[in-house]
Amino acid sequence: MTKITYIEHDGTSHTVDAPEGLSVMEAAIRNMVPGIDADCGGACACATCHVYVDGDWAGKTGERSSMEESMLDFATDVRDTSRLSCQIKVTAELDGLTVHLPEHQG
Amino acid sequence: MTQSPLSGPFGTVIIGAGQAGLSAATELRKRGYQDPITLIGDEASLPYQRPPLSKAYLSGDLTLDRLWLKPEAFYEKSQIEVLTNTRVTTLDRARQLVITKDGREIAYDYLILATGGTARRIPIPGADLMGVHVLRDLIEADGLSAALDQARHVAIIGAGYIGLEVAASARKRGLDVTVIEAAERPMARTASALLGGWFGAIHRGYGVDLRVNTPVEAIVGDDKAEGVRIAGGEVITADLVLMATGLTPNTQLAESAGLSCNDGIEVDDSARTDDPLIYAIGDVANLPSARYGRSLRLESVHNAIEQGKAAAASIMGEAVNYDPVPWFWSDQYELKLQITGLIEGADQRVRRGDPEEGRFALFHFKDGRLIACEAVNAPQEYIAAQRMIAQDKRPDPEALRDVTVAMKTFLA
Ligand SMILES: Cc1cc2nc3c(=O)[nH]c(=O)nc-3n(C[C@H](O)[C@H](O)[C@H](O)COP(=O)(O)OP(=O)(O)OC[C@H]3O[C@@H](n4cnc5c(N)ncnc54)[C@H](O)[C@@H]3O)c2cc1C
Ligand code: FES
Numbered sequence: 001m002t003k004i005t006y007i008e009h010d011g012t013s014h015t016v017d018a019p020e021g022l023s024v025m026e027a028a029i030r031n032m033v034p035g036i037d038a039d040c041g042g043a044c045a046c047a048t049c050h051v052y053v054d055g056d057w058a059g060k061t062g063e064r065s066s067m068e069e070s071m072l073d074f075a076t077d078v079r080d081t082s083r084l085s086c087q088i089k090v091t092a093e094l095d096g097l098t099v100h101l102p103e104h105q106g
Numbered sequence: 107m108t109q110s111p112l113s114g115p116f117g118t119v120i121i122g123a124g125q126a127g128l129s130a131a132t133e134l135r136k137r138g139y140q141d142p143i144t145l146i147g148d149e150a151s152l153p154y155q156r157p158p159l160s161k162a163y164l165s166g167d168l169t170l171d172r173l174w175l176k177p178e179a180f181y182e183k184s185q186i187e188v189l190t191n192t193r194v195t196t197l198d199r200a201r202q203l204v205i206t207k208d209g210r211e212i213a214y215d216y217l218i219l220a221t222g223g224t225a226r227r228i229p230i231p232g233a234d235l236m237g238v239h240v241l242r243d244l245i246e247a248d249g250l251s252a253a254l255d256q257a258r259h260v261a262i263i264g265a266g267y268i269g270l271e272v273a274a275s276a277r278k279r280g281l282d283v284t285v286i287e288a289a290e291r292p293m294a295r296t297a298s299a300l301l302g303g304w305f306g307a308i309h310r311g312y313g314v315d316l317r318v319n320t321p322v323e324a325i326v327g328d329d330k331a332e333g334v335r336i337a338g339g340e341v342i343t344a345d346l347v348l349m350a351t352g353l354t355p356n357t358q359l360a361e362s363a364g365l366s367c368n369d370g371i372e373v374d375d376s377a378r379t380d381d382p383l384i385y386a387i388g389d390v391a392n393l394p395s396a397r398y399g400r401s402l403r404l405e406s407v408h409n410a411i412e413q414g415k416a417a418a419a420s421i422m423g424e425a426v427n428y429d430p431v432p433w434f435w436s437d438q439y440e441l442k443l444q445i446t447g448l449i450e451g452a453d454q455r456v457r458r459g460d461p462e463e464g465r466f467a468l469f470h471f472k473d474g475r476l477i478a479c480e481a482v483n484a485p486q487e488y489i490a491a492q493r494m495i496a497q498d499k500r501p502d503p504e505a506l507r508d509v510t511v512a513m514k515t516f517l518a
Contacts, residue, residue, distance in 0.1 A: 029176065029177070032176075040157075043157065043435060047489075067442065070486035070489065071485055073486060073489065074486075074517075
């Protein structure tokens with residue numbers, strides 16, 4: 001199990017045990033973390049699973065794919081640290097990962 | 107389950123525990139709705155995603171535990187009572203209650219019909235033979251998947267999205283696949299000629315035997331399907347037949363209760379039927395679109411979610427005006443197709459990017475207004491188009507054609 005912490009826009013924090021192989025989005029949905037809608041269920045088609053990856057982790061969560069990049073281009077409040085959480089796979093390496101959630105999805 | 111109290115509040119009863127019904131229930135709670143919510147579904151399982159049933163779930167890349175839309179604990183936490191395996195057989199509007207197959211009466215203050223649809227079986231000889239499948243729900247997907255494990259020759263009737271997605275999954279499994287389509291090209295009902303033709307060529311390239319302009323006459327076989335007889339008499343050998351021939355909206359309850367139905371249950375722009383206490387959402391609803399100047403019945407996850415939210419907002423007393431820019435996606439082989447808007451009535455079309463490179467977008471205009479975009483592995487074009495359509499923009503077609511002009515410029 002990999003520990004992942006999601007911090008809502010208002011500062012509320014949720015730490016969950018995420019099984020390897022799922023996506024960071026799926027781990028949030030299974031643990032009822034509010035603030036991730038994931039309308040398309042992880043098909044990289046809706047951009048409602050937007051998160052910000054804390055600086056130090058960016059190297060470990062991997063690169064955005066070109067598809068993800070484009071989806072993010074038009075999401076609200078995009079930053080350099082923005083990712084679509086359905087495109088980040090949970091691995092042992094990510095133990096302790098912290099992501100912040102935007103105020104709105106979409 | 108507690109017996110219905112004799113006096114209210116009875117809360118909101120939702121018939122159909124699918125994508126739309128769940129969305130309405132979730133949104134009601136998000137907005138602070140305090141009364142009971144009962145989500146009634148006739149399937150055995152809690153709400154799940156249907157799109158993977160013809161894609162990653164069918165090809166074995168996604169396991170069952172990843173299909174659920176919400177974990178079981180969510181329903182208790184959100185105080186949404188879910189009745190699975192429960193079919194509603196009667197809607198009694200005068201008494202404001204519904205009756206389940208096992209005779210239980212459940213009263214409502216508001217009712218939401220989210221009953222989706224049933225895969226259509228075309229009425230030809232042999233349609234009921236063993237080995238003839240349809241695909242709408244999890245049980246049918248499991249049945250199809252198990253049959254694919256045994257099959258060698260697959261015949262798919264209908265080259266719509268589901269037919270083509272299953273064709274791609276079956277090719278991935280190494281099976282012989284024939285797709286038989288009555289129209290002159292794949293996806294003829296919803297996609298442009300250029301896109302449909304292009305997808306047809308892709309499937310042929312992957313080894314699918316695609317037959318267009320080919321009506322089907324019968325499914326042949328003694329007690330089990332052995333082939334499909336097409337117009338002209340040829341029999342295409344098949345030990346597995348999939349009828350991917352569209353959806354019939356589940357309007358029976360609404361119809362027998364006297365609600366207006368016409369290719370779905372008719373609703374207004376707040377998802378309300380002609381009974382002010384009853385809403386209809388998702389695949390079963392037929393909604394008026396000012397944007398497209400006609401009524402529409404949409405079959406997409408996006409519409410199921412958003413119309414569900416609209417109904418919830420309306421129940422909470424908010425004025426809503428739901429007039430969506432439709433969108434959905436389809437995965438076939440390594441291709442991601444994304445379509446936004448509706449192409450009907452288009453009088454001008456431009457292409458951006460090169461189909462030879464497997465990455466392009468088609469923009470469709472009507473009277474200078476952008477009305478639709480079909481994008482293959484071109485998410486940026488797709489998203490920008492979606493925004494432009496929502497804002498009634500009139501981008502310069504020649505600039506759109508020019509790949510050196512960034513999509514962002516059109517939204518400035
Ligand atoms: C194989 C497949 C692939 C798809 N791929 C995509 C895709 O890639 N992208 C996309 O956007 N959309 C896709 N769709 C469409 C999408 O899944 C639907 O638009 C969406 O599920 C509609 O949701 P709904 O809630 O309206 O209906 P449903 O999800 O069908 O839910 C309706 C539920 O109501 C139940 N019900 C009906 N009558 C009664 C009754 N009397 N009593 C109790 N329960 C009842 C039904 O059994 C069902 O469980 C796909 C659909 C299928 C089948
Ligand atoms: S869940 Fe839709 S893009 Fe991530």
